Amino acid sequence: MTLYQKLFAVFTVLSIFWLIVQLVKKGKLREEYSWLWILTGIVLIIIVLWYDLLLFITKLTGAVLPTTTLFVFGIIFLLMLSLHFAIKISLLTYEVKNLAQKISFLEAEADQGKPGMNSDAQTISTD
Amino acid sequence: MKKKCIIIPAYNESKNILNVIENIKKVTDADIIVIDDGSKDQTQRQALKAGVFVISHPFNMGYGVALQTGYKFAIRHHYDILLQIDGDGQHTPDSIPLFFEKVEAGDCDVLIGSRFLGSNSYKPSLPKRIGILLFKIIIRMINRTEITDPTSGYQCMTKEVFDVFTDDDFPCDYPDTNIIIRLHRMGFIVKELPVQMKENPEGKSMHHGTFTVMYYFFKMFLSIFISLISKKNYLKKEAIDA
Numbered sequence: 001m002t003l004y005q006k007l008f009a010v011f012t013v014l015s016i017f018w019l020i021v022q023l024v025k026k027g028k029l030r031e032e033y034s035w036l037w038i039l040t041g042i043v044l045i046i047i048v049l050w051y052d053l054l055l056f057i058t059k060l061t062g063a064v065l066p067t068t069t070l071f072v073f074g075i076i077f078l079l080m081l082s083l084h085f086a087i088k089i090s091l092l093t094y095e096v097k098n099l100a101q102k103i104s105f106l107e108a109e110a111d112q113g114k115p116g117m118n119s120d121a122q123t124i125s126t127d
Numbered sequence: 128m129k130k131k132c133i134i135i136p137a138y139n140e141s142k143n144i145l146n147v148i149e150n151i152k153k154v155t156d157a158d159i160i161v162i163d164d165g166s167k168d169q170t171q172r173q174a175l176k177a178g179v180f181v182i183s184h185p186f187n188m189g190y191g192v193a194l195q196t197g198y199k200f201a202i203r204h205h206y207d208i209l210l211q212i213d214g215d216g217q218h219t220p221d222s223i224p225l226f227f228e229k230v231e232a233g234d235c236d237v238l239i240g241s242r243f244l245g246s247n248s249y250k251p252s253l254p255k256r257i258g259i260l261l262f263k264i265i266i267r268m269i270n271r272t273e274i275t276d277p278t279s280g281y282q283c284m285t286k287e288v289f290d291v292f293t294d295d296d297f298p299c300d301y302p303d304t305n306i307i308i309r310l311h312r313m314g315f316i317v318k319e320l321p322v323q324m325k326e327n328p329e330g331k332s333m334h335h336g337t338f339t340v341m342y343y344f345f346k347m348f349l350s351i352f353i354s355l356i357s358k359k360n361y362l363k364k365e366a367i368d369a
Contacts, residue, residue, distance in 0.1 A: 094295050097188060097192055097299070098295075100184055100185055100186070100188065101184075101192070101195070101196045101199055103185060104162075104182045104183060104184050104185065104196060105182060105196075105199070105200055105203060107183070108180065108181060108182045108183065112175075112180055112181070114180075114204065115132065115158040115159075115160050115179075115180035115204060116158040116180070
């Protein structure tokens with residue numbers, strides 16, 4: 001790896017770090033979503049500065065070129081990120097459902113009282 | 128005397144809901160609760176006009192979620208027995224008193240209305256019949272019991288059962304065969320009652336289109352598989368009994 005390649009990689013990773021920190025600072029990105037990005041950045045820095053490690057991993061995984069190793073780990077990172085978001089979306093779906101159900105109860109009870117009460121007293125809401 | 132309620136999940140059923148409610152009122156005095164699943168038409172207004180309690184979802188969340196809203200509401204208001212019936216008029220309400228009678232007598236925990244045991248019921252389309260047959264075989268293999276109509280949404284159940292359905296692991300997408308298998312594994316008694324069913328007046332179905340049908344089968348098999356490997360299902364009934 002040439003010095004220019006190293007400098008470019010380090011500069012890119014540090015820029016991403018700076019962006020993540022700024023987003024967290026401004027409250028646009030929650031800490032819980034930033035850890036995976038920061039972890040990946042740290043791994044990238046280590047690989048860039050310690051090229052022999054990349055060569056070792058390449059040899060260990062049976063890949064021919066170090067770039068293949070980088071691509072494979074890049075894809076693994078994206079898969080992990082997708083899974084992370086799928087888990088979060090599933091959780092949010094449950095929470096939205098439960099919240100909507102609760103709102104429905106409360107709204108119905110506020111408008112109509114209890115089931116089985118005098119039906120004439122029920123109001124018609126057009127919301 | 129046990130406290131009973133009837134829940135009717137409804138989505139865009141303004142044409143049928145009034146009739147459905149009127150017909151139910153003729154055979155029972157149980158509390159009727161309509162769950163309007165974010166309908167875009169006048170379903171909510173029509174149901175309120177009929178003088179029943181209406182819970183309206185702020186947006187459409189699907190049949191299973193509407194059912195679960197009914198279960199949660201029934202728990203919230205301390206009902207002992209719950210009957211669910213579709214809002215499209217497919218299920219004839221004549222059997223409601225018999226449903227209540229059998230569940231109240233303790234014959235079973237869940238009573239499913241079967242269109243295949245009753246006479247003069249409509250026959251579903253061939254693909255649907257094949258699907259029902261497949262799930263019937265799966266239930267027979269796993270539960271060692273015969274359920275002739277595993278996709279029927281016409282059901283009556285005890286508080287212990289609908290309490291279980293209020294959990295987040297309730298399969299809100301398609302609560303059918305997977306539920307029957309789960310309940311059996313939890314130790315609940317599931318039986319069937321012959322009922323009359325009519326074809327949907329507008330020919331509507333939950334499962335239309337190749338993708339939807341394939342998705343339904345995929346979800347159902349996955350849900351059944353999860354039910355089989357989950358230890359949680361065994362523990363619940365024991366916890367309830369304790």
